[in-house]
Amino acid sequence: xxxxxxxxxxxxxxxxxxxxxxxxxxxxxxxxxxxxxxxxxxxxxxxxxxxxxxxxxxxxxxxxxxxxxxxxxxxxxxxxxxxxxxxxxxxxxxxxxxxxxxxxxxxxxxxxxxxxxxxxxxxxxxxxxxxxxxxxxxxxxxxxxxxxxxxxxxxxxxxxxxxxxxxxxxxxxxxxxxxxxxxxxxxxxxxxxxxxxxxxxxxxxxxxxxxxxxxx
Numbered sequence: 001x002x003x004x005x006x007x008x009x010x011x012x013x014x015x016x017x018x019x020x021x022x023x024x025x026x027x028x029x030x031x032x033x034x035x036x037x038x039x040x041x042x043x044x045x046x047x048x049x050x051x052x053x054x055x056x057x058x059x060x061x062x063x064x065x066x067x068x069x070x071x072x073x074x075x076x077x078x079x080x081x082x083x084x085x086x087x088x089x090x091x092x093x094x095x096x097x098x099x100x101x102x103x104x105x106x107x108x109x110x111x112x113x114x115x116x117x118x119x120x121x122x123x124x125x126x127x128x129x130x131x132x133x134x135x136x137x138x139x140x141x142x143x144x145x146x147x148x149x150x151x152x153x154x155x156x157x158x159x160x161x162x163x164x165x166x167x168x169x170x171x172x173x174x175x176x177x178x179x180x181x182x183x184x185x186x187x188x189x190x191x192x193x194x195x196x197x198x199x200x201x202x203x204x205x206x207x208x209x210x211x212x213x214x215x216x
Contacts, residue, residue: 016054018044020068023061028107032062062111063126069108070130076101077134081141087149090141092197098167099193106171113168135160146204154204162203166196 022044026035037058041048055061080094102109139156147153170192187195 015044015046015050019046019051019054019061020064024065024107024111027062027065028110032058032111059120059122062123065108065111066127066130069105069112070127070134072101072105073098074130074133074137077137077141081137087142087145088197088201091201092194095163095167095197095200096190096193098164099170099189099196102168102171103189109168109171113172131160138163142204150205152204159204163200166200 019040022040023035026040026043035058037048037051040058040061041051044051051061055064076097077094080097081090083090083093085093135156138160142159143154143156170187
């Protein structure tokens, strides 16, 4: 029979998790700049020294949140885009799983996309490190197969932001769309994933934009 861990041994882990969860909630609702460390400590039910012990600063705490979100997103991309099937099958599978992921971690999504201090070189560099990894997967699993199959060369630095923006739009604009529709609700997640897949694939495999421009 295994001995139960001593409460003092698991308390620091629990405290760190509470700090992250409280930070995600406050950053998503109030903003990174408007959230104070004392307010964060109170929300996490820890003392201020505990935040400094685990993270050192609010900026390092933000990096921890970004790492959690981006690592999950990257894992999905590596697994679902690299699996069996043609390009359409793999992209559809990836989008379905990312829609579910964004739905489960909506506050993380809000913080990652809307609450980055874009004028902070350190945060920009931190996010860029994750972006390079994702761009590498996009290039290998979408751009190169697309070029082989259609001859169309679209840079991954275009496809990557385009894809995440399409998927994230449902969650970023949900409160506004609820107001617009009078509370009628939005598409079910599965329907939204299917529609997003269609729009994205039509965009990268449909008529060339130069041909379309010449016809107008």
